Amino acid sequence: MEDLVLYAVDYARSIGATYAEARYHRNSSRSIVSNNGLILGVGSGAVEGIGIRVVAGGALGFSATNRLERSSIKNAVDKAIAQARNTSRLMKYPIELAESKLGRAKYFVLEAKRFDSLSFEEKAGFHSDLWKAISRSICEAKANTLFIEYTESFEEKVVANSDGAFIESRVPRISLFYNLVITHPQKGSIQRWEMLGASGGLEWLDKWGLINKLEEDAKTYEKILLTAIEPPKNAVDLVIGSEIVGLMVHESCGHPSEADRILGREAAQAGKSFIKKGMVGERIGNENATVIDDPSIPGSYGFYLYDDEGVPAKPRYLYKEGVISEHLHNRWTARIYGVESNAAARSMDYKSEPIVRMANTYLKSGNYRFEELIEDIELGIYMKSYMEWNIDDERWSQRYVGLEAYLIERGEIKGFVRNPALEITTGGFYNNIDAVGREVKFYAGTCGKGEPPQGVPVWFGGPDVRLRNVRLGVSIT
Amino acid sequence: MNEELLRISEDLVKRASVEGFNESAALSISTRRTMLKVANSEPSVIQHWNSLSVIIYLAKDKRIIIMEFYPRDESEIYKSMADLLKVAAKIMESPLYAPLPEPIEVKPLDGLVDKEIVERLEEPSALAEVAIEAAHRENIDSMAGTIDLWYREKALSTSSGASLYEDSTGFQTYLRAFAEPSGSGQWSTCSTRLDLRSIEETALTAAKYAVESRYREKVEVGRYDVIMSPMVFGNLLELTMHMASAFNVLMGLSMFMNKKPGDKVASDKLRVFDEPRNTELPRATSFDDEGVPTYNKAVIDGGIFKTLLHNSKTASKMSATTTGNAGWISPAPWNITVNRGDYSLDEMISEVKRGILVTNNWYTRLQNYVEGVFSTVSRDAVFLIENGKISKSIEKIRIADRLPSILNNIEALGKNVYNIMWWEVTIPSKLPYILIKDVNVTKPTL
Numbered sequence: 007m008e009d010l011v012l013y014a015v016d017y018a019r020s021i022g023a024t025y026a027e028a029r030y031h032r033n034s035s036r037s038i039v040s041n042n043g044l045i046l047g048v049g050s051g052a053v054e055g056i057g058i059r060v061v062a063g064g065a066l067g068f069s070a071t072n073r074l075e076r077s078s079i080k081n082a083v084d085k086a087i088a089q090a091r092n093t094s095r096l097m098k099y100p101i102e103l104a105e106s107k108l109g110r111a112k113y114f115v116l117e118a119k120r121f122d123s124l125s126f127e128e129k130a131g132f133h134s135d136l137w138k139a140i141s142r143s144i145c146e147a148k149a150n151t152l153f154i155e156y157t158e159s160f161e162e163k164v165v166a167n168s169d170g171a172f173i174e175s176r177v178p179r180i181s182l183f184y185n186l187v188i189t190h191p192q193k194g195s196i197q198r199w200e201m202l203g204a205s206g207g208l209e210w211l212d213k214w215g216l217i218n219k220l221e222e223d224a225k226t227y228e229k230i231l232l233t234a235i236e237p238p239k240n241a242v243d244l245v246i247g248s249e250i251v252g253l254m255v256h257e258s259c260g261h262p263s264e265a266d267r268i269l270g271r272e273a274a275q276a277g278k279s280f281i282k283k284g285m286v287g288e289r290i291g292n293e294n295a296t297v298i299d300d301p302s303i304p305g306s307y308g309f310y311l312y313d314d315e316g317v318p319a320k321p322r323y324l325y326k327e328g329v330i331s332e333h334l335h336n337r338w339t340a341r342i343y344g345v346e347s348n349a350a351a352r353s354m355d356y357k358s359e360p361i362v363r364m365a366n367t368y369l370k371s372g373n374y375r376f377e378e379l380i381e382d383i384e385l386g387i388y389m390k391s392y393m394e395w396n397i398d399d400e401r402w403s404q405r406y407v408g409l410e411a412y413l414i415e416r417g418e419i420k421g422f423v424r425n426p427a428l429e430i431t432t433g434g435f436y437n438n439i440d441a442v443g444r445e446v447k448f449y450a451g452t453c454g455k456g457e458p459p460q461g462v463p464v465w466f467g468g469p470d471v472r473l474r475n476v477r478l479g480v481s482i483t
Numbered sequence: 484m485n486e487e488l489l490r491i492s493e494d495l496v497k498r499a500s501v502e503g504f505n506e507s508a509a510l511s512i513s514t515r516r517t518m519l520k521v522a523n524s525e526p527s528v529i530q531h532w533n534s535l536s537v538i539i540y541l542a543k544d545k546r547i548i549i550m551e552f553y554p555r556d557e558s559e560i561y562k563s564m565a566d567l568l569k570v571a572a573k574i575m576e577s578p579l580y581a582p583l584p585e586p587i588e589v590k591p592l593d594g595l596v597d598k599e600i601v602e603r604l605e606e607p608s609a610l611a612e613v614a615i616e617a618a619h620r621e622n623i624d625s626m627a628g629t630i631d632l633w634y635r636e637k638a639l640s641t642s643s644g645a646s647l648y649e650d651s652t653g654f655q656t657y658l659r660a661f662a663e664p665s666g667s668g669q670w671s672t673c674s675t676r677l678d679l680r681s682i683e684e685t686a687l688t689a690a691k692y693a694v695e696s697r698y699r700e701k702v703e704v705g706r707y708d709v710i711m712s713p714m715v716f717g718n719l720l721e722l723t724m725h726m727a728s729a730f731n732v733l734m735g736l737s738m739f740m741n742k743k744p745g746d747k748v749a750s751d752k753l754r755v756f757d758e759p760r761n762t763e764l765p766r767a768t769s770f771d772d773e774g775v776p777t778y779n780k781a782v783i784d785g786g787i788f789k790t791l792l793h794n795s796k797t798a799s800k801m802s803a804t805t806t807g808n809a810g811w812i813s814p815a816p817w818n819i820t821v822n823r824g825d826y827s828l829d830e831m832i833s834e835v836k837r838g839i840l841v842t843n844n845w846y847t848r849l850q851n852y853v854e855g856v857f858s859t860v861s862r863d864a865v866f867l868i869e870n871g872k873i874s875k876s877i878e879k880i881r882i883a884d885r886l887p888s889i890l891n892n893i894e895a896l897g898k899n900v901y902n903i904m905w906w907e908v909t910i911p912s913k914l915p916y917i918l919i920k921d922v923n924v925t926k927p928t929l
Contacts, residue, residue: 046547047577050549052552054555067529097525153734185736187853189853195854271523395848396845397846405925409850
């Protein structure tokens, strides 16, 4: 594919593009889908083609084709340049890119345990084993549904641009999504979704230990369904589990720190940001609020070493000890800000333009053991996991509804509370982190942004944290 | 392209038979699409796609395999087929399996292709100009949005004998306007046929709401009567209609798990339809992915649940009949419509003593699909209604409630209906403003 990619760049430059970039991008996958241990079907596919981006007449054009011969590539380049030129008369500010140190490199992530080291029968049997584990763990209620989608995939890219970048990469990924519904004739139902994902191979199945995990989880959900009480109405101390903390920093630090969002480029879709241009250096939280986004974490679901503009990846300190420190940039936003790109340009597949994205976002760890977080709490809640969540389009007002959530009394974990709702502003969260746990855990997700929508793999994570004196929101119990 | 696309599908079905599969279907889709995105009242990017995708259904001794490719060439698909035949031998029979249906005569739909859309694929910038100009007739600061045009061909071949082709065009436009301090409005439109007037009206509505929602004030949490715009109810209704997919019922992702046709699920004022043969709406089609002729149908009629959406597999599993909504695995709605009511928006507002008008929302998520427990966040203009009149623009709110309650508490429907399609309403929908009694409204406590 190298020759087609380089041809696209050279041809675009030869007919007047001031910048040209071509990306061969192949996403191939195989999945096994089951319901209650029975295999519904097997999925297999490959999305493969070349995406071309040009600047012409000061406007940005993108075209994509999966007809991989020179004539189709030429047509795609012609189209991107012609349509960019046609829109240039409506441009107020021409598109320009920041100077960047661009890579010329190849990197390949290896599966420590190859996908083909387990037979297909063993993988199908794993679905059945998970269902059996859940079924045997529940006594009084009934495991109604366990839907599982297990996927092995490879993402392969060749990226080149007219400023000299040339990056070839290959990343394998593994993911498992499940939906569990447990019902009881009098108590109703409880539902848990979870997604697990990482870059690498089958070694992650060993690390996740899903059979034991789901067996224990199902017991817990049954207890919640049967015994959970309404959460307290008065203000309580709140311990937020790492799963929710991870989501909170993704939603209320990562997204609002995307410089294209701040500049209004996604205003009609994913929205704007409470962070405005010029707010770097302003305080958003207390000294416990340090949030990092790092694409280079080995094994992470959002792993990459160079972004889709060829810029080398590095950790980005978005909030540092409570201060807005750095945004996520591609080369276009970096130019407007007068900074260097920090390699946040990602695209989902060949059909997608590279836009500013997170990779692996997490809250920095502190010094507390879990026991220390709860030991002096007189009355509190520990929210360990969630189902419902959302945040407004400027990333300020957010809500998380606990699924596995416990009452804390006099420093001890007691019984379960049902659907406690944390409804809080971004400032309210980062200014009130009172204590931070010492262990960072990561969780997988598919982050959505762009038009057409692009879902890209990310991790989000953090330690458990404590907030004091929080009045919970209205629960629908 | 007609014959070439059909040949691709037919060749794949023949090849599947040669490889040893008992049944197969191939759906080839050729797409030309242009999308012009606008931000800060200028183009941010123009995107163009020219792609061929192929989706293949394979069955071997009641084992099911789905392949999806944007193929470099057919040889890769053939190689995968051979590999997957070996896989099929290793898995158990699918509990979803049912034979592909025998072909039934499909009555084609006329009027699905608009030549003007095909022409505008090459040069859509004038449409963006219309949108930008119209929005700025109001006193706004900036606007953003998307003009999206496509020409799509699909060719279906099945081993049971279906051989079908259809082409269609479509467009969607959604626009958002901003007016300081803190005002914003958003609106959308869609159709199979290009309509400059509808783009202009979309821009004007977004701009009007932006200007009217400036100077937002705080509002107390609690229970309100809420008027949902077609953008908002369209979002909740799309979720509801996905829950009406029989597959989602089987997979535990539906509040209709414990419902059956004839059960009351909504206010008797509500009628909701799946309308694949409504040629105004962009997902109109004469046949589904199994080659079954589509037909328009009520899903909720007078508040009564009429039917789940089925393909032949879910129908077989649930002792029902296919509704022409395949999806080989999961049935899905084609186009969603809601009946008209008797009220103008002003008349509806005049009925409300203490309420809220929500013009747009996003990020709807559920705590529990089976029970329909959800919340969603407003964006853009939100207005407080007191004693039958809009009293002020208010800050963003969150609706946290149960979908069954929302559907049952519908009090009035507007007499004007709007074509809606955007980021948060991906199935084309035609529906009015809707008044819902006693809705739980929340906001942050810290």
